[in-house]
Amino acid sequence: MKVFVRSRPTATFAQELIEILPDGKTVQIHQSKGRRCGGYHAPSSWCFQLDGVLHLLSQEEVYARVGQEVVLGALDGYNGTVLCFGQTGAGKTYTMTGTTESYRQRGIIPRAVEQVFQEVAKRSGHIFSVQLSYLEVYNDTLTDLLSTLAGPQNLAPRGPVPPPGPAPRPGLALMEEPGGRVSIRGLSLHTVQSQEEALDLLFEGELNRIMGAHAMNNHSSRSHCIFTLHIQSRSRSLSGSTFLRSKLSLVDLAGSERLGRTGGAGQTLQEATHINKSLSFLEQTILALADPRRDHVPFRQSKLTHALKHSLGGNCNTVLVANIYGEETHMDETLSTLRFASRMKSVKSQPSINQHVDPALEVKRLQKEVETLRDELSIQNLLVNGGGARYQPLSEAQQAELQDQVQRYLEGSLEAISVVSVRQLQEVFSQFRLVVQEQEQRVKAKLSQTYTLVERGRADDSANPKVRNSKPGSGSVV
Ligand code: ADP
């Protein structure tokens, strides 16, 4: 897992407390003077090793460091996830979505969409299909931010006050399909052909997020939002029956700040409990994924981790951006964000491609393969045997020729029938069957000259003798 720290720019950056080392990857936190922890002196400094510190970097530079590689991976068939983590106001939404006021300040989602469509245009040897979905998880309830019935009335009930307007639609549900694939029943998937279409939907989703936030007491910092691009691609060559399917999940997590023991009641407390739980389940899940001795990963503990089952650790490219404030007043939360980040840094993953096979195309491919092999066999045979063997059905003349060989073989004038192909061998056997059947007919005919043949079923009395004479010197056979 790649982990970056991004600091929110401020005129009062606590330089003495937050030291960014020249390698650009290490943050050292120095404890303020005279601070004590319980009755003991707390350690005076902590050192956090990361993949990069994004300090005073533009949105473009941040995208180049954080997003580009994950997006390229997704186009090659690897699942990819970018998560923004940190306390409310530290810059998660700015990093993920950016501001709508200025194009230059657009965030990772619009830039990823742009890059996806640029790559699709470049990779002309493949046919791509891109779909997107936008999901919100609030108090462990799922909401589709792109539902066609969007609007605050469509949002699932939150907290004790039911939302105004028509009754909400039946909620979304996480479903586990055979094979372990997780899908979200009811979540709308929108096929998009261009960057513009995708961005229109993103803005629609953002609008629904804001409307929902107003309806429910500005909860936006207390919900997790997952914007997902579902990418499918196949080679343009007809013979290719395999296709790649990947998910690019861009996740704006809920504010990670912990409320004090007495800091909240009612809805606020309920929200805080849900957030704390889901974030610690997220951490447990990611750590479990990284531990080869663990055979059970607790995805189902929360909706967030369940929805992200195929998008975390393991076989995915996962990047975490830990957003921090630079001011001294936020040092406790900054420290806790950095601790989370460095725990995530220890997570190892082995990304793998998600390749699937289309059965109809696979049949076509195999048929073609059979034909090619037949042709190859014929050529091979031509070279070795001078063209005696055939892999096509036998002609009438060939059948007659074999019949003759079988006759001569049975009479003893032919020593052996040389086998040159499976088809010819099958024909030899059917010729043998014909000979046997003819022989039977001849025997029957011969017997009936001497005896009256009665079929077993027609014998009128079961007590009748099996063979009786109808005239002296002759008999009947049942
Ligand atoms: P969060 O989503 O973590 O609660 P926001 O992304 O909403 O925080 O950021 C809070 C405010 O700070 C917003 O007005 C945002 O535009 C601003 N902000 C955050 N990070 C930056 C940054 N790197 N550069 C400029 N403005 C920022």
Ligand code: MG
């Ligand atoms: Mg936010």
